[in-house]
Amino acid sequence: MTKTSRSLMAVAWCVLSITSAWAWPDKAVTIVVPFPPGGGTDTGARIVAQKLSVKWGQPVTIDNKGGAAGQVGADFVAKAKPDGYTLLMGNVGTQSINPALYKKLPYDPDKAFVPISLVAELPLAMMINPSVPAKSDKEFITLAKSQPGKLNYSSSGAGGGPHLAAEMFKDATGTFIVHVPYRGGGPAITDLLAGNVQLSFMTVLEASGHVKAGRLRALAVTSEQRVSALPDVPTLAEGSIPGFNSISWIGLLAPAGTPTSLVEKMSADIREVVEMPDVKNRLIDLGGIPKTSSPAEFxxxxxNDRKRYTAVIKTRGITAD
Known part of the structure; x- marks a missing residue:
């Protein structure tokens, strides 16, 4: 192939890429949530999908593919055609924690995806069943120390953000609380509501409705500052653990190889949607912090987030089992 031919092919590819982005979408777009319905990632995805459907003039459906701490859904998207019609609502677990936690993933986390944009940061809340005799994080710590190994906590999965937050809490307070992992935030919350476990760390997105209804009690939030959805709930940093900070997040990604022009268009559209007053207010009311980014920023x-969790996992000796 001559140099001229190669140049013409490159130009043709660029034109095709731009044309594809301009025509996209001409059919339904699927956002894969790699967890069961009901969790924070699922809730945030549905809020955004509704507006993107209007923006794009095509249905934007949510496909929940839970399993293996998000690996099943992430792998599905990693192997999907890079045409913008199959996207991943990833989170701190799928993109930052799993690569540090598992020696081998069914996909290469560095090469399988192209980041599109952040959607929101999701602070965590320290939640207990109302039957637990504790009104504050300090009272719970005292209770846990008096009954080592007798209290249980649920999480959305071994090695997930809530699990790591709970283990950091245990390490900082010198408490022994038994971990009970579930396949997603929804099932973990269900057993907390039933009283089968006493404690769970979950996103404020997941927690706020249960707190307002009196079904669960929030003892603290894990962010550095209080959150507007739970304004009367103190931070762990201002209570029993100065400096404590653990925030989850969600963001949209596409399979590697998706045309750059299409990725940039989707990123701009997500920014526009998340900045809509009703979307922003829904995320804030549910405990999220709306936050978008360019593909490069994401x-x-x-x-940076992966490096932080790699250090935490190694220091704490945390495994996926």
Whole structure:
């Protein structure tokens, strides 16, 4: 192939890429949530999908593919055609924690996806069943220390953000609380509501409705500042653990190889949607912190976040089992 031929092919590819982005979408778009319905990632995805459907003039459906701490859904998207019709609502677990936690994943986390944009940061809340005799984080710590190994806590999965937050809490307070992992935030919350476990760390997105209805009690939030959805709930940092900070997040990604022009269009559209007053207010009311980014910013964010969790996992000796 001559140099001229190669140049013409490159130009043709660029034109095709731009044309594809301009025509997209001409059919339904699927956002894969790699967890069961009911969790924070699922809730955030549905809020955004509704507006994107209007923006794009095509249905935007949610496909919940839970399993293996998000690996099943992430792998499905990693192997999907890079045409913008199958996207991943990833989170801190799928993009930052799993690569540090598992020696081998069914996909290469560095090469399988192209980041599109952050959607929201999701602070965590320290939640207990109302039957537990504790009104504050300090009272719970005293209770746990008096009954080592007798209290249980649920999480959305071994090695997930809530699990790591709970283990950091245990390490900082010198308590022994038994971990009971579930396949997603929904089932973990269900057993907390039933009183089968006493404690769970979950996103404020997941917690706020249960707190307002009196079904669960929030003892603290894990962010550095209080959140507007639970304004009367103190932070762990201002209570029993100065400096404590553990925030989850959600963001949209596409399979590697998706045309750059299409990725940039989707990123701009997500920014527009998340900045809509009703979307922003829904995320805030549910405990999220709306936050978007460019593809490059999101890529850097994931890299830094992964390094932080790699250090935590190694220091704490945390495994996926």
């Amino acid at each position: 890529s850097k964010f994931i890299d």
